[in-house]
Amino acid sequence: MLKDYLPWIIAGLVVLALVVGGVVLTRVAPESAATLRRRPRPPRAHFRNGDDEMPAPVKRAGVVINPTKFADLPTVRARITGTCVANGWGEPLFYETTVEDPGQGQAAQAVRDGVDVVCTLGGDGTVRNVASALVGTETPLGILPAGTGNLLARNLDLPVALESAVAVALTGRNRRIDVGELVVGAVPAVDAPDDGDDVPETHHFLVMSGIGMDAQIMAGTNENLKAKVGWPAYMVSGLKHLVSPEFRIGVKVDDDLEFRRRARMVVIGNCGRLLGGLVLMPNARVDDGQLDAVIASPRGVVGWVPVATRVATRQRKGHPTLDHKVCKEIRVRTDRPVPVQIDGDVIGEASEVSARVRPGSLTVRVSIT
Numbered sequence: 001m002l003k004d005y006l007p008w009i010i011a012g013l014v015v016l017a018l019v020v021g022g023v024v025l026t027r028v029a030p031e032s033a034a035t036l037r038r039r040p041r042p043p044r045a046h047f048r049n050g051d052d053e054m055p056a057p058v059k060r061a062g063v064v065i066n067p068t069k070f071a072d073l074p075t076v077r078a079r080i081t082g083t084c085v086a087n088g089w090g091e092p093l094f095y096e097t098t099v100e101d102p103g104q105g106q107a108a109q110a111v112r113d114g115v116d117v118v119c120t121l122g123g124d125g126t127v128r129n130v131a132s133a134l135v136g137t138e139t140p141l142g143i144l145p146a147g148t149g150n151l152l153a154r155n156l157d158l159p160v161a162l163e164s165a166v167a168v169a170l171t172g173r174n175r176r177i178d179v180g181e182l183v184v185g186a187v188p189a190v191d192a193p194d195d196g197d198d199v200p201e202t203h204h205f206l207v208m209s210g211i212g213m214d215a216q217i218m219a220g221t222n223e224n225l226k227a228k229v230g231w232p233a234y235m236v237s238g239l240k241h242l243v244s245p246e247f248r249i250g251v252k253v254d255d256d257l258e259f260r261r262r263a264r265m266v267v268i269g270n271c272g273r274l275l276g277g278l279v280l281m282p283n284a285r286v287d288d289g290q291l292d293a294v295i296a297s298p299r300g301v302v303g304w305v306p307v308a309t310r311v312a313t314r315q316r317k318g319h320p321t322l323d324h325k326v327c328k329e330i331r332v333r334t335d336r337p338v339p340v341q342i343d344g345d346v347i348g349e350a351s352e353v354s355a356r357v358r359p360g361s362l363t364v365r366v367s368i369t
Helices: 002-038 073-086 104-112 124-134 151-155 162-171 213-220 223-229 232-240 304-313
Strands: 061-065 093-096 117-122 141-145 173-184 201-205 208-212 247-253 259-263 265-269 291-296 322-327 329-342 345-366
Touching (some): 061 104, 073 162, 104 117, 104 124, 117 162, 124 201, 208 213, 213 329, 247 291, 291 345
Parallel strands (some): 061 093, 061 117
Antiparallel strands (some): 247 329, 291 322
């Protein structure tokens, strides 16, 4: 008789087991889900490796100093160091220029030392030499004006006060600017024999280069007077050279035909602002991808009046004795050797110079606003 009901008993036990199991699961599952929802998420650092917890390296600036500009160099260094530390940077590395190396070698060493920005503390000549080592690289140039003219700093509207200039160099924005490349001397033809004589010299300029009277003014400026009164010393020298000798020139602009004329000076500029707020090339910009050239040929002292009027009124067009050319390249040949200056430094005499623009080849730190 039990055999007859055994299948039904087994089936009932299975059903009972399923019912009991379902009840248990319905009570445990919600509780487990709620527990999982309430469990806090591990902190982000829990998933990091030990290497990721290393602090970021401290940034460091390299400062190339022209020591002849300062009577108390240790104090200047301390001010720069204090500003760097106050802005969250490490102590800067300092490099001093020499007569043999006015900045290019020191800037290259700073880059090798791994600095984040290379700063110049000197005049436009120091800026030019340091920039020559940075052209074509991504390393930014910071300008700490300490010269008489500080023309590039003025054209970029950079602060002149030391602490403010350091702060801009550390925290400012990067701006790509053009660089002028000047070849002094005739460039030999491709098939010309190499006799080793009159090898052309290549220089970079950031502000202006020129031949003739403007180079004579730079060479004739009294250094003692410049130290006492600043940029007006150039004006004193300029008055002495108003009647400088004329010379004949042949000028070739880009692909145009060469033209000839008499001149007293030729200025090739990457930017247009001069000392004392004067503007020689009103439309010149440091990032327009071109050069501006001014050819001046006034006759006598009276002939400089329209030239001075044009500069004072910032007019691009003026008297016929003042030509203004905009170009990518320019070549100037003279009938005799004349003085040549680059960013205020007289480098000698030449009877031929060629200039071309290298667009956006230098990174400079400028103010954010």
